[in-house]
Amino acid sequence: xxxxxxxETTGLSPSDxxxxxxxxxxxxxxxxxxxxxxxxxxxxxxxxxxxxxPTITRIxxxxxxxxxxxxxxxxxxxxxxxxxxxxxxxxxxxPFDMGFLRRYCRGAGFAxxxxxxxxxxxxxxxxxxxxxxxxxxxxAHLGVNGEGYHxxxxxxxxxxxxxxxxxxx
Numbered sequence: 271x272x273x274x275x276x277x278e279t280t281g282l283s284p285s286d287x288x289x290x291x292x293x294x295x296x297x298x299x300x301x302x303x304x305x306x307x308x309x310x311x312x313x314x315x316x317x318x319x320x321x322x323x324p325t326i327t328r329i330x331x332x333x334x335x336x337x338x339x340x341x342x343x344x345x346x347x348x349x350x351x352x353x354x355x356x357x358x359x360x361x362x363x364x365p366f367d368m369g370f371l372r373r374y375c376r377g378a379g380f381a382x383x384x385x386x387x388x389x390x391x392x393x394x395x396x397x398x399x400x401x402x403x404x405x406x407x408x409x410a411h412l413g414v415n416g417e418g419y420h421x422x423x424x425x426x427x428x429x430x431x432x433x434x435x436x437x438x439x
Contacts, residue, residue, distance in 0.1 A: 272297040273357040276426040277367050278330045280320040284373040288317040289343035293422035295430045305434045311353045312423040315343040330420045347374050362405045362429045364388040392436045
């Protein structure tokens, strides 16, 4: 049904930055038919060309030492896309994550998944009274307990919970 994704990266631009952590969390109907969190897929990734700057470490807590020994995202890409399968990809500010995913897919010579849903856009449509639409703000407004922001799995889980709430409004 949906796979919520999140990337932590060495910078903001897919053209000169790399994925250093990824997560994907499935959201699908449970036995009662209600949307629920399902299996997840996550890993750190070692950047090939760029170092993790002190700014990125301050934001994410991820260091070069933490990513050492992990394969670069290119080596996990097929597995990542296979996990997504035919699901609609969801993310908070999906242009950011899809920019990276499209770049990596182009580099590997295959088409990225294209069905997407952006919880940032959805929250702007459905929660108009909010002063901003950062993931933390939207989660708090919807009563979603989010922890560990700016780590891929924590953000993907929080976004998945936000998605479930937004789709029920």
